[in-house]
Amino acid sequence: MVVPLRVRLFVIGVASMLLVGIIGLALIRWSFAGGARQPLDYETDEVNAIVAVLSATFDAAGGWKALPATSAARDAWWRATIARAVETSPTPPGRATSTLADRAALTDASGRLLAGTQPGAPLVMLASIDRRTWTIPSRHGIAGHLTVALPRNPDDALTIAVLMQKQRHLTVLALIGIALSALAAGMVATSLRRPIHALLEGARRLGRSEFDTQIDARRRDEFGQLARSFNELGARLKANAGSRRQWIADTSHELRTPLAVLKAQLEAMQDGIRPLSQASLASMEAQIASLQSLVGDLDQLSRGDTGALHLEREPLDPWTIAKTTWDDFAERMRERGLDARIVPPTSPAVAVADPARLRQVIRNLVENSARYTATGGSVTMTGDVEASHFRLHIDDSAPGVPATDLPRLGERFFRVDASRSREHGGSGLGLALARQIVEAHGGRLEFSASPLGGLRATLSLPLVPT
Structure with a gap:
């Protein structure tokens, strides 16, 4: 099975761009890599406070039905709830604003997302994110779960939070990038395929002795140089073909002239128009000598053309x-x-x-x-x-x-x-x-x-x- 060149070029282009993307992702993952993540002491206190607040909210409402219905209102409730819980926990000196609202997610007992943000699989793979889950108790059993994405150090917490909040946008941008990469690869493949196809078709036409074949040589790259060389080759082949036809015609003419004279002299002798005399024989001998000279010259030229011209230097x-x-x-x-x-x-x-x-x-x-x-x-x-x-x-x-x-x-x-x-x-x-x-x-x-x-x-x- 022959895979068309345009397909191979397209695959190579897309594969190259994907390889660059994979290398970039690997570098990002490496920058987040480290040992097993463990929540910091003060963040553990904050998470425990959030669990307590959520448990009290569940018990007070008899479930999660009291949560706001719209996504915007629920997001505001989620942030306000976490902020209230964090305020009740001890905060170390110099503690930056908590990012738990952007790194945590609330799910019910069945695992359905109620509020917050969960990292998608691509983001987990990209940023090498670890997650830890806390159970939210209630008077009647388990109210739900609180899942938190853990940073390696406090400096990574904000980065992970931003990535989680923008993961949808990042996914869309990644898909757009892949699409643009595929489009660019297709354009490059088409750009390379056209001159190659023109050269291939031109070569086929030359193989059919269509020596007037010329291809577009306006490109200013190597394909343009190759096209100009191809056109020069076609012109030379055309000239050689013309020379060969002229050579055959001239050779035929030069051989025909003395042969015609000889034939005319012999017919004249056979018909009795011209007597068989020394003068007639001398004339015929001259024509034969002319033929011998011509054949000899042709033989030497052919030897020279094939490199067989013998020289005793x-x-x-x-x-x-x-x-x-x-x-x-x-x-x-x-x-x-x-x-x-x-x-x-x-x-x-x-x-x-x-x-x-x-x-x-x-x-x-x-x-x-x-x-x-x-x-x-x-x-x-x-x-x-x-x-x-x-x-x-x-x-x-x-x-x-x-x-x-x-x-x-x-x-x-x-x-x-x-x-x-x-x-x-x-x-x-x-x-x-x-x-x-x-x-x-x-x-x-x-x-x-x-x-x-x-x-x-x-x-x-x-x-x-x-």
Whole structure:
């Protein structure tokens, strides 16, 4: 059986408040606790005098029928009778006003209350009150009984008297306090239940792929922080779901294009429209190579996503790797009329990296500059050692990349419109794979506007401490 949270919170709240009340009652009881109560000598004389007066009253009236009928008149009679009896008893010097009228009760022979006040069970438990009973004799037997609540010392007599006189009010206040405590506990339980219920319902909706789910985050407490984190999680899940759908669509599109070309070429050969020649075979081989390259890139990206990207790290000079890779593009840049320059770092650097993977990253970056830079433009590679990192800057001239597209460089299948587009070749996975490899080395790959008017790619790798 699952107990609802609101019920548990309510029970905990009420139990906590009751525990505080019980502890308070225990402290009050302890303050009144002591040995067995015995009436003081002078109070014993006063009680005996009261018993004598009550006995005479009973005998004179032939019973208790002569007592006033209304409660107010009977209370006045009771106080006057006790005051008259106390005046006849010896009073010690410094004796305070007697409180027996508030601590004593008159009952008939059957135990029915006639006058005075009896402590209720809660008060007896609270104040640890002891009671002593005196029998009131008559000419015909027993007229009734006088019961007195006994204090531990004279100082407690007034306190007990006040408690006994106000016990009804105290009982009402206690009940009101319990009711208010229960109400407060219910309000707290409801206040806590609502955000928890909202989070639970929101989590269920996210489980149904409803990533637009947002919950109220206006609270200024921990629940508000949790709600804001929940909304951020929903937004990220929505973005990831969109990226996944785009990834599937882009992958399908990239695979469909070379497959469609291959299918069209094969059908043309089967129909006799296109002859089986070396040129036709070369064209088909190019499409197959494009497919192999795309599948290879996808495989490496998936390995990186699962943490299975294999790296054979070793100490090396990153500038040496960059320089040898740059030299592979020297002839191609000359053919396109590009002004290619390199600026080596002013100090040597040693990093721990996979040379093949590092060469793959730099080749991809240089390839992009050689492919997209307009004929007659400039490409520059600069090495720099800053503190504990080696930085490699590859700058090219126009055309540049719009500022709004710079943050998206490195996303899978993302291509910049205009001149940097699919018509220049590539699947849009090269920069994504390069960034993944660099991050696997603990480095960063960033893109910004180049001082030459095109794009700047910055590769940063941590160096071996010296």
